[in-house]
Amino acid sequence: MTKAFLETIVLRPENEKRVLSAFSKKNLKKIKVFDAQKVKIITGQRERKLSLQDLSL
């Protein structure tokens, strides 16, 4: 949301457990599997059909 650009983003102490969970070994494994799948899907798919000239700006 736009306010993330404009306002201070604050982490509060009551949410510490959630940060621990995010950096846990269990989550690390989950992210590794997810990212490996992502890389597999997006690799070689960077070509775009339109060029800047096609936009006539």
Next chain:
Amino acid sequence: MTYQKFKETYSLFPLSEILVGASSKRNVRKLLETFTCSRNSDLQDFLHHKAMTFEHHLRSRTYLYLDNVTKEVAAYFTVTISTLHTENVSAKIIKLLDGYQDDVESIPCFLIGQLGKSDQCESIKIGTHILYDATDVIDQAQQMLGGRFILLDAINIKEVIKFYEENVFIPIEEDETQESVKMIKPYFELDADS
């Protein structure tokens, strides 16, 4: 829609490239105004009224998906660098987020500030593909610069939070009364799983 089909249907342009190549800013504004999102006015308003200014002043980078047939903006995301401020947070958690110090008040991070699709794409499942691309842009920066985590501020709607959770972002706050929920995806140290 598969990722391959997604790439065949839409072309991804950095807004900075469009601004450099366009003959007038008015034309770029017209292009941005082809994006409509009645479900999320913040998403639409940012692209119509702030994205160009933010791009010009290097405040963020916006990437546009243009429909290959209509040449209208079908979706977009905006990324930048930011900081997460800690307020009476324990040294242990600060160290975990910062990676080195345990007494800092602001911790650098990458931010996905906006991400979404237009009304025209409402029924097409492309959210994960957009998020793949957004995190790929950040991953490339992170590999060259370092960085501990990606932060985003998701609109507090159950389906939206679930979508980001399915894409390995974890909420770091819970308050049903809040307009948005901060979520993070950490990067892990090279030997974290050894």
